[in-house]
Amino acid sequence: MSDQPFTIQRLRGAWAIVWRDGDGNRHRQALAAPDRIGAEAEARQRWRLGNRSRRTVGGLVEAYLADRKAEGIVTADRQADAWKAMKSYWGDVSPNLIDKDMARGYAARRKAATATIRYELSMLSVALRWAKDEKLIDAAPEIWRPAPPDRKQRHLSQQEFETFFAQVKAPHARLYVLLGLYTMARPAALLDLTWDRVDWKRGTIDLNPPGRTRTAKKRAETIPLNDEAIEALKLAWTARQTDYVIERGGKRIANVKKLFQAASERSGIHVTAYMLRHTGAVWAAEAGAPMSELAQFMGHDDSRTTEKHYARYTPGFLRGVANRVRRAETTEVQMNLGVLSA
Structure with a gap:
């Protein structure tokens, strides 16, 4: 750093850039970087760009x-x-x-x-x-990102789910998996769920906490639960220690990634939290659920999104088209067939 017009020095347990102006007056400013390498890089940028580079x-x-x-x-x-x-x-x-x-x-x-x-x-x-x-910087740069991959989300067969679920051990984990399948809710919605949004009388849950800002990841409002999901919730209710439905040892669960990794390794079937949402939707479509109802259940604003992903799983998908492709039953055709058979 000897060739630089400034030095890096310690300042109250942190790092600072130190320099002298044209009159020989000494100046120093604290740096945000936690180590010397970072402090040197931050100082170089700050010197080159002035006060605009204070925030890294x-x-x-x-x-x-x-x-x-x-x-x-x-x-x-x-x-x-x-x-x-x-x-x-x-x-x-x-x-x-x-x-x-x-x-x-x-x-x-x-x-x-x-x-x-x-x-x-x-x-x-x-x-x-x-x-x-927050007015910490004057402008936010546009960030380039690679094009999204063409992902085909896999769903679980009934047998695959049962094999996986048998290896889900902890009570909070089993509750999460059942709710993930039966509500088709996104992971964040289930981890946010609190007991005050469970309506025991109506057998429903509200996936939107009060004051939640609506984002591109839309959620259904209030959805009904089937009997198995209600029984699982009742069991968890008796042992609750926090306001959150998904909890363990008196603490809210923030991430279920390790849960799925462990059960996937034990069962030999790779499953992710989001796969449960897709699996529930496919099973509902296979059972003949109308796309308009499935869209509402999943929180889609437009049933076209639902149809794009799940209509092909319905029993009658494109059956109407197939039934409209018929041979013409005219006298001429029948006569020709008769000639060929003679």
Whole structure:
């Protein structure tokens, strides 16, 4: 750092950039980076860009995650895990420097599935937009993301589900799996579910907590439960220790990833939390559920979305088309057949 017009020094247990102005007056400013390598990178950017570079992507994302955690947002834990993989690349970068080539460079270096990279870059984009809204930065950069993969979500057969479910051991895990299948709710909706939104008299649950901001990931409002789901909830109710339906040891469950990994390994059948939603929908379609009703149950605004994914599983799918393809039964055709048979 001797060739730089500034030095990096310790300041009250943290790091600071120190320099002298043209009159020889000494100045110093605290840096956000937690270690010397990060402090040096942050100092270089700050010197080159001036006060615009005070806030690094790392500081902004960590502030965003802290805000999400304080609000009790369930997905904050998943986002924090994603940030661990992203931090070494993005942590010391100024948001002013982010461009398409930088995002593409991250994708090339990450060497992960396209869906994972899209999720991480999307989270980065959301975090920086939050920072702009909080007036921590003047503008949020556009974040390039790779095109979404063409995913074909697999569903479980009845036998596969039973084999998997037999290896789900913990009571809270068995409750989650049953509710995931029977409500077709997204994981976050079930992990958010509190007992005050269970209507025992009507046999329904409300998947939308009071004050929830409606997002692109829409949820059904109030949906009915079948008898097995109600009995599972009643059993859990007698042993409840928190306000949350999915809990363990008096604590709210924030993530069910390990639950599914363990049961998948024991059963030999790979299952994810989201796969239960898809499986429930396929089973309902196979049983002849109308697409309009299934759409409402799943929280889709438009039944065309539901039809796109699930209509092919219904017993009568395209049967009407097949029945309309008929041979012409005319006298001429019959006479020709008669000649051929003679």
